[in-house]
Amino acid sequence: SAVISQKPSRDICQRGTSLTIQCQVDSQVTMMFWYRQQPGQSLTLIATANQGSEATYESGFVIDKFPISRPNLTFSTLTVSNMSPEDSSIYLCSAYTGTLNTEAFFGQGTRLTVV
């Protein structure tokens, strides 16, 4: 199993500023993902964080708005740039080995409010 430490757990930010969210996994994992979740709604995949290369973004998400780093197999960051109130949401990181019959693990989430 893996334990993911995600921080900050919550933040209130001014519009136009940027926030960087960090995820640290206690073991090496093949894949890390970043999701956005509105309260009461599903997990929307923002991007796959690729170790040593550019992240793979889903439709509707771009690197300039959500730059992602993954310098090694245990750590990743997501930056929410030039924030607006529409960016208020919960952001979750997830780690997945991709090995058959293994689960994905989630961080505790970052509750972001943009004012």
Next chain:
Amino acid sequence: QQPVQSPQAVILREGEDAVINCSSSKALYSVHWYRQKHGEAPVFLMILLKGGEQKGHEKISASFNEKKQQSSLYLTASQLSYSGTYFCGTEISTGNNRKLIWGLGTSLAVNP
């Protein structure tokens, strides 16, 4: 590609049973089931990989049909602790990119 979950919401009395379905128009590589309580991270329940597979965990079990296009989660004799949102997810591959995508979730409320 996103799996379709039904129903969207269920309200039960303690002790009642429920079934949550997850379906796709194409065969799924695998099905992951998770439960998420309000303000918390999703928690793993089980994974099914093979057509015809069934798995159980206490009073929660799941099945995966032979064509791997539908999975059902069975909640038996529900407890208050079963309340939360249930998500099914599946792994998909596009080229060299593998990812997990999730259904829209089923909200389950168990009342005394």
